Amino acid sequence: MLFIARKALASVHSKASRLTAREVHCLSSILLSPPLVSLDFPENWTPHSDPPPPVSFESVQKTLVIDGKVIAEEIRTKIVNEVCKMKKAVGKVPGLAVVLVGQQRDSQTYVRNKIIACEETGIKSVLAELPEDCTEEQIIRVLTKFNEDTSIHGVLVQLPLPQHLDEVKILNMVRLEKDVDGFHPLHMGNLAMRGREPLFVSCTPKGCVELLIRSGVEIAGKNAVVIGRSNIVGLPMSLLLQRHDATVSTVHAFSKDPEHITREADIVVAAAGIPNLVRGSWLKPGAVVIDVGTCPVEDSSCEHGYRLVGDVCYEEALGVASAITPVPGGVGPMTIAMLLCNTLDAAKRISF
Numbered sequence: 001m002l003f004i005a006r007k008a009l010a011s012v013h014s015k016a017s018r019l020t021a022r023e024v025h026c027l028s029s030i031l032l033s034p035p036l037v038s039l040d041f042p043e044n045w046t047p048h049s050d051p052p053p054p055v056s057f058e059s060v061q062k063t064l065v066i067d068g069k070v071i072a073e074e075i076r077t078k079i080v081n082e083v084c085k086m087k088k089a090v091g092k093v094p095g096l097a098v099v100l101v102g103q104q105r106d107s108q109t110y111v112r113n114k115i116i117a118c119e120e121t122g123i124k125s126v127l128a129e130l131p132e133d134c135t136e137e138q139i140i141r142v143l144t145k146f147n148e149d150t151s152i153h154g155v156l157v158q159l160p161l162p163q164h165l166d167e168v169k170i171l172n173m174v175r176l177e178k179d180v181d182g183f184h185p186l187h188m189g190n191l192a193m194r195g196r197e198p199l200f201v202s203c204t205p206k207g208c209v210e211l212l213i214r215s216g217v218e219i220a221g222k223n224a225v226v227i228g229r230s231n232i233v234g235l236p237m238s239l240l241l242q243r244h245d246a247t248v249s250t251v252h253a254f255s256k257d258p259e260h261i262t263r264e265a266d267i268v269v270a271a272a273g274i275p276n277l278v279r280g281s282w283l284k285p286g287a288v289v290i291d292v293g294t295c296p297v298e299d300s301s302c303e304h305g306y307r308l309v310g311d312v313c314y315e316e317a318l319g320v321a322s323a324i325t326p327v328p329g330g331v332g333p334m335t336i337a338m339l340l341c342n343t344l345d346a347a348k349r350i351s352f
Helices: 002-016 021-027 068-090 105-121 136-148 167-171 185-192 203-214 234-243 258-262 331-351
Strands: 095-101 124-130 154-157 223-227 247-251 267-270 288-291 295-298 306-309
Touching: 068 105, 068 203, 068 331, 095 105, 095 136, 095 331, 105 124, 105 331, 124 136, 136 154, 136 167, 154 331, 185 234, 203 234, 203 288, 203 331, 223 234, 223 258, 234 247, 234 267, 247 258
Parallel strands: 095 124, 095 154, 223 247, 223 267, 267 288
Antiparallel strands: 295 306
C-alpha cells in the first residue's frame, strides 16, 4: 500500500513539473499570488544617457585593486598538485566536458580559456561543438554520452544557448554529480537552505566570495547589495552572501532608486551586464566593489576593435571604493579557477 502511495506521489510530482504557469495558478487558486514564473519579466536595464557628475568627497579613498589573475594562479597551482596526487594514487585525472553551441564570439573565447586552463592544470578536457541550428535531441545525445563516460567528472553547457533551444530542459539533463556549474535547482536549493551543503556552488559567485576572503574583507554582518538577479550569478551570489552572514539586498531593473539602495552597501557585487551602470555616485566611500560585468565596447584603437568594460565605471570608483576588481583581470580568472576546483572535487568524490 505504501509503495502504491509513493508511486502515485511520484506521478503527481512528475506531472506537476510539466504544468504550465496558468495550470499552476488554477491549482493554487486559493491564493492571490500569481505563479512565480509569470513574474519573470525580461531584465531590460536603461543605462544613463548622460552620466551623473562624480561625487566629490572631503578626502580621497585609497583604492586597493584586487588582482584576480594573481589569486587565481595561486589556486591553480594547488590544483596542479592535487591532480598529480590523484594520478599517482588512482591512475586517473579529473575530466571536464564542455558543450558549445553556435559561433558566438564571447562563448568561443570563454570555452577556449577553460580548455587552456584544463591543459595547464593536468585536467582532461573534451569539447563538443554543435551548430547554431542544432536540435535539443542532438544536445541531449551528447550530454547522455558524457553522463555515462566514467572518465568525465564534470559537464557544462556554455551559455547562452540559441533562442530556439529549451535551456532549462537541456541543463537539467546534466547529472547532479557532474553539474560543476552548479545550475541544477537541487544545488541552488541546498545553497538557499541553512544546514544544507550543495555538491557544487556556481563558479562565479564562488569566485567572488573567494576574492573577498583572500583580500581580507569581512563579510559577516556587512550590508551587501547584489545588482542583477540572473540564475547564473545574481541569485546564487545573493544566497551565498547570506550563507556567509551578510545582510543582502538585491537590486534589479524594477528596483526604485537603485542608486540609493546601492549607496548603503559595504559590499557591492555588480552583475547586471550593463556597461558603466554603477557610477561613483552610487558607492558609499570605503565600499568594496566586485565587478562581474564583462561587456565588449567598440574601440577602434584596440587590436580586436573592442575593449572589455565592467558594470562599474572603474575610473569613478577609484578614490571612492576601498577595494575593487578590474575588468578584465578580476572575477573572470576566478570563475575558471572555481570551475577547475569543482571538477577536481567531483573527481575526488568518485575516485576516493
